[in-house]
Amino acid sequence: MQLIDLSTPVDARFWEPEPVRHEPMTPAQGAEHMTGAMREHFGLDLSVDELPDGEFLNNDTFTLTAHTGTHVDAPAHYGSRTEYGGGVPRTIDELPLDWFVRPAFVLDLTAIGSGAATVADLESALDRIGYNPKPYDIALLWTGASARAGTPEYFTKFVGLDGPATEYLLDFGVRVIGTDAFSLDAPFPHIISEYQRTGDRSVLWPAHFTGRRREFCQIERLANLEALPVAHGFQVSCLPVKLTGAGAGWTRAVAMIGDPS
Incomplete structure (x- = not known):
């Protein structure tokens, strides 16, 4: 088949009447985000340096209709x-x-x-x-x-x-x-x-x-x-x-x- x-x-590069906004989060930024969230919401302390390569998971935020x-x-x-x-x-x-x-x-x-x-x-x-x-x-x-x-x-x-x-x-x-x-x-x-x-x-x-x-x-x-x-x-x-x-x-x-x- x-x-x-x-x-x-x-595609945020496309022309749109209501533009698309794409905010990428790199794996390094993901590590900072995750460790900060763990401390804030669960009281768990984990250093970025303890993660492999100092990275966690990437993420992407799109704003669009x-x-x-x-x-x-x-x-x-x-x-x-x-x-x-x-x-x-x-x-x-x-x-x-x-x-x-x-x-x-x-x-x-x-x-x-x-x-x-x-x-x-x-x-x-x-x-x-x-x-x-x-x-x-x-x-x-x-x-x-x-x-x-x-x-x-x-x-x-x-x-x-x-x-x-x-x-x-x-x-x-x-x-x-x-x-x-x-x-x-x-x-x-x-x-x-x-x-x-x-x-x-x-x-x-x-x-x-x-x-x-x-x-x-x-x-x-x-x-x-x-x-x-x-x-x-x-x-x-x-x-x-x-x-x-x-x-x-x-x-x-x-x-x-x-x-x-």
């Missing part, structure tokens, strides 16, 4: 109330695991460039690969945006979905839609421009707000979709980190190609 990494790294890097958006991200179920959206730790290890298919939207893909765009992409999505398939949108990851352009030039296109995928029974772009919606400048042109509130972040009416998740900031050797007939694992009460969780998304035996 071939494993293909579909994840964007969390749950939407940095490749992550899964939970229904709670879309709003505080829903039009389905009991009206309370589920957080990332409450979602069924079997949504996130499933057969997947990838749609090539790279020719669009930037803006919002429509139902016609998705129908054309499905026709090209000759595939009819099944319930609980994971839909992956290859827009080409991941090539710009780490730059300001990554946040302003990509392809998202309009409202009907989002509904179109959900009508197949899809519960997880992934994209290699910053957002499943079109870029902010495109959305604001469309709203100012039309005055139609339905163009305001429709892919996200659809989640207030229908329960689904989205994976944002995927990568390496161009490396997939087939457009369907493979599985994806994108299990989110269990952040209690959170509207999103990071994931190491992986495509699994071939027979797992």
Whole structure:
């Protein structure tokens, strides 16, 4: 079985609207930290010099949002109330695991460039690969945006979905839609421009707000979709980190190609 990494790294060197802070602790610093903590909390006295090479264990502290890097958006991200179920959206730790290890298919939207893909765009992409999505398939949108990851352009030039296109995928029974772009919606400048042109509130972040009416998740900031050797007939694992009460969780998304035996 071939494993293909579909994840964007969390990298403090990347340009981000909300910058990542990475504070590494060296093994030598770890020794000072550990011995000091032992004295403070347990009254135990241990000298750094007594440790092998005067070192203990390294550590890393990252400060970032749950939407940095490749992550899964939970229904709670879309709003505080829903039009389905009991009206309370589920957080990332409450979602069924079997949504996130499933057969997947990838749609090539790279020719669009930037803006919002429509139902016609998705129908054309499905026709090209000759595939009819099944319930609980994971839909992956290859827009080409991941090539710009780490730059300001990554946040302003990509392809998202309009409202009907989002509904179109959900009508197949899809519960997880992934994209290699910053957002499943079109870029902010495109959305604001469309709203100012039309005055139609339905163009305001429709892919996200659809989640207030229908329960689904989205994976944002995927990568390496161009490396997939087939457009369907493979599985994806994108299990989110269990952040209690959170509207999103990071994931190491992986495509699994071939027979797992």
